[in-house]
Amino acid sequence: MTSKASGYSFTEKGPHISVEEKRSYNGSDSSTAVPEPGKAFGRRRTTPADGIAMGLEKDVEKDYLNTLGKFYKKVVSFNVVTRNLIYIVPFSVLLASPIIVFATVKADARAGGVRLLGLFIWIQVMWWCLWLAKYFAQVLPLIYMMLSGFVSSGTRKYRTVIENLETPLTFTLFSIIAWATSEPLITIFDQPKKVPFHWVVMVRRVALASIAASALFLAEGLITELIAITYHRRQFEDRVNESKRKVAHTDTLYDIYLSVFPGNDPAVSNEDSSIRTGMIYSESASSNQKLIDNLAMFGETLQSTVCNITGEIMSRRAKKAKDKAIHKVVVTDALEQPIPTEALAKRIWFSLVWEGKEALTKEDIQSIMEPHDEAKANEIFDRIDIDKHGDVSLDEMVMWLAEVARERKYIDRSMHDVREAVKVLDRFMKFAALILLAIIYAAFSEAGFSKYVLNIGSSIAAVSFAIGSTVQELPGSCIFVFVKHPYDVGDRVLISDMHMVVEHISLLYTKFKRLDNNRSVQLANIKNNENWIENISRSKAMKEQIPISVHAETSFADIEALKLEPSDFARDNKRDFFPDIEIQIHECKDLKQIDLLISICHKSNWTNEFLRLIRRNKFMAAILSSIRNVRIYSAGADKPLAIRVIPSQEVDIAKEAVAADREEADLLRQRQEDAAAAHTTVSVVPAAIATTGYQPNLIVADQRASIDSRRSGQGRRPSQTPVGRRPLDG
Numbered sequence: 001m002t003s004k005a006s007g008y009s010f011t012e013k014g015p016h017i018s019v020e021e022k023r024s025y026n027g028s029d030s031s032t033a034v035p036e037p038g039k040a041f042g043r044r045r046t047t048p049a050d051g052i053a054m055g056l057e058k059d060v061e062k063d064y065l066n067t068l069g070k071f072y073k074k075v076v077s078f079n080v081v082t083r084n085l086i087y088i089v090p091f092s093v094l095l096a097s098p099i100i101v102f103a104t105v106k107a108d109a110r111a112g113g114v115r116l117l118g119l120f121i122w123i124q125v126m127w128w129c130l131w132l133a134k135y136f137a138q139v140l141p142l143i144y145m146m147l148s149g150f151v152s153s154g155t156r157k158y159r160t161v162i163e164n165l166e167t168p169l170t171f172t173l174f175s176i177i178a179w180a181t182s183e184p185l186i187t188i189f190d191q192p193k194k195v196p197f198h199w200v201v202m203v204r205r206v207a208l209a210s211i212a213a214s215a216l217f218l219a220e221g222l223i224t225e226l227i228a229i230t231y232h233r234r235q236f237e238d239r240v241n242e243s244k245r246k247v248a249h250t251d252t253l254y255d256i257y258l259s260v261f262p263g264n265d266p267a268v269s270n271e272d273s274s275i276r277t278g279m280i281y282s283e284s285a286s287s288n289q290k291l292i293d294n295l296a297m298f299g300e301t302l303q304s305t306v307c308n309i310t311g312e313i314m315s316r317r318a319k320k321a322k323d324k325a326i327h328k329v330v331v332t333d334a335l336e337q338p339i340p341t342e343a344l345a346k347r348i349w350f351s352l353v354w355e356g357k358e359a360l361t362k363e364d365i366q367s368i369m370e371p372h373d374e375a376k377a378n379e380i381f382d383r384i385d386i387d388k389h390g391d392v393s394l395d396e397m398v399m400w401l402a403e404v405a406r407e408r409k410y411i412d413r414s415m416h417d418v419r420e421a422v423k424v425l426d427r428f429m430k431f432a433a434l435i436l437l438a439i440i441y442a443a444f445s446e447a448g449f450s451k452y453v454l455n456i457g458s459s460i461a462a463v464s465f466a467i468g469s470t471v472q473e474l475p476g477s478c479i480f481v482f483v484k485h486p487y488d489v490g491d492r493v494l495i496s497d498m499h500m501v502v503e504h505i506s507l508l509y510t511k512f513k514r515l516d517n518n519r520s521v522q523l524a525n526i527k528n529n530e531n532w533i534e535n536i537s538r539s540k541a542m543k544e545q546i547p548i549s550v551h552a553e554t555s556f557a558d559i560e561a562l563k564l565e566p567s568d569f570a571r572d573n574k575r576d577f578f579p580d581i582e583i584q585i586h587e588c589k590d591l592k593q594i595d596l597l598i599s600i601c602h603k604s605n606w607t608n609e610f611l612r613l614i615r616r617n618k619f620m621a622a623i624l625s626s627i628r629n630v631r632i633y634s635a636g637a638d639k640p641l642a643i644r645v646i647p648s649q650e651v652d653i654a655k656e657a658v659a660a661d662r663e664e665a666d667l668l669r670q671r672q673e674d675a676a677a678a679h680t681t682v683s684v685v686p687a688a689i690a691t692t693g694y695q696p697n698l699i700v701a702d703q704r705a706s707i708d709s710r711r712s713g714q715g716r717r718p719s720q721t722p723v724g725r726r727p728l729d730g
Contacts, residue, residue: 102115115190118190126174133171137169138166168218179210235414247331253380254330260351345398358393477525545597566626582597
């Protein structure tokens with residue numbers, strides 16, 4: 001690109017700067033004016049005041065409204081009447097001009113023997129009737145609401161259907177009025193004849209075709225709206241109401257938490273910061289995190305101050321409602337992210353459970369709520385206590401609130417996908433309606449067109465055989481999505497022996513994510529219509545069968561003894577499993593082995609894969625322990641599956657050895673530090689090795705001790721400083 005083409009002229013000393021460019025950069029047109037440093041051509045610029053980036057400069061005039069534009073904007077935004085008059089009156093005035101002309105100067109002007117004055121009067125009347133039909137369609141939902149109350153209040157939900165059908169209703173009413181008034185108004189100034197005017201008959205035919213076309217689009221819109229509202233009521237109404245009740249119960253528990261620990265309480269400052277900011281907060285948090293927390297705290301304080309000032313003006317009940325509204329916003333925002341959700345669950349649980357107790361009971365909630373709210377307290381606890389065990393642990397509380405947040409997110413995504421599927425269906429139906437629209441207008445405009453309809457139908461039937469599979473996919477997918485609907489977004493399903501999670505539902509296909517490798521799978525809904533689909537998320541408590549092959553000489557007594565330890569395990573883990581354990585002899589293959597099926601029932605479904613794996617691993621470990629204790633031979637083995645059981649005395653000696661070795665290790669470390677200062681070397685042999693002969697692995701011991709400490713203190717504050725816990729009475 002040359003210098004001329006690029007818009008700049010270059011000399012030996014560099015680019016030549018025009019007078020306009022000098023003035024734009026330096027505010028002067030003198031020959032000594034040059035671009036300031038940092039303001040070269042093509043560079044991003046910042047305003048001198050605040051330094052905000054402005055981008056590349058462009059000599060574009062700003063678009064300002066003039067006086068007439070401001071007046072028009074003010075009139076349009078004044079109210080509905082003035083806005084509609086702005087649309088109606090100008091065109092009506094334009095139509096009045098030919099009416100005046102054909103009524104005075106051109107009074108004898110005719111078209112096909114009909115005075116043109118009647119035609120323009122009819123057009124003027126149709127223009128006003130169009131807007132009257134629009135207003136009637138807007139008022140019709142209100143009329144329906146008043147009349148539906150006399151029949152059944154449950155029919156009021158169809159008001160949205162009428163509101164969404166405003167445009168088809170408007171054109172249907174307008175077409176009916178146009179057809180009814182076309183001939184009387186157009187020929188009002190002419191003498192009636194036995195033979196009607198030809199072009200007037202054509203106008204009536206077009207109006208009649210418009211009635212059929214608008215009725216077709218009205219029926220299409222009505223079918224689409226009924227599908228959407230019926231599907232929503234059947235699939236989402238119960239889920240949405242249940243989710244709202246759970247969130248309302250969470251709001252109540254959050255109010256209880258604030259009554260126990262008021263705002264800005266230092267005992268729960270870390271958890272409150274996590275709820276406000278969505279980040280894990282600690283004393284060693286960064287300055288940016290502390291700044292965000294302070295801003296969030298300032299916002300809550302400002303809201304509280306406004307509520308207190310408003311409460312002085314409003315009634316006490318209005319102030320209480322305002323506080324609940326603010327708390328609801330806090331809970332709703334916390335449920336959007338996992339960290340605030342977990343922090344909120346922990347704070348609620350700690351504020352309800354007494355010091356020294358390890359589970360939340362119904363009496364804990366009843367004791368802190370008002371006596372007249374006992375039924376509400378029972379309802380809240382019954383909803384939290386999913387396994388009906390009678391108490392709720394901290395982990396169960398966190399899992400319950402996380403499930404509430406997950407359900408809210410998946411309901412929103414499911415409703416969005418369904419709306420998109422309805423839109424796709426609406427587009428298909430509108431396309432078919434457009435084809436029928438062309439046929440309708442052709443049939444009404446040409447009297448001899450009816451004899452060609454049979455040929456057109458035959459051609460369409462022939463084409464349908466060629467694209468039969470494609471045409472069949474649409475109604476099949478509609479039936480699958482809107483009628484059968486075997487899954488929603490977020491559901492865990494089993495299709496073709498693959499465990500997957502539904503990620504997106506469209507009208508013609510569904511996207512899944514496999515649980516074994518996280519791969520994305522897309523399946524056509526018409527194919528899923530023929531598959532066997534197991535919806536795990538919609539299932540209740542699920543039973544698991546674990547196959548085990550044992551030696552054929554295993555006795556019935558050994559099989560019954562094998563059942564004892566898993567049964568004890570199920571009773572000890574009653575939060576996870578039902579106590580009933582079943583062992584079934586499934587097969588005896590070739591008389592060499594016995595195939596057993598050990599059945600256990602989980603207290604929930606397998607939607608949470610992580611929780612299912614934890615439960616299954618614990619149960620498998622219990623089965624292996626039982627097999628070792630009963631000393632059952634495995635299939636084809638000559639000795640039982642067993643390990644050496646360490647006596648309790650050896651265990652105590654090993655524990656003492658570990659403690660002694662740790663003391664010796666600390667002493668050795670201290671001596672080595674002292675020796676390093678004196679430039680000498682010290683070698684110490686632990687006394688426990690010499691006395692017991694047992695040499696433990698200190699690294700493994702430290703790891704186990706760390707695991708035990710994390711398990712004992714997970715989600716709990718230390719017992720010696722029960723900060724943030726509900727204090728004991730007295």
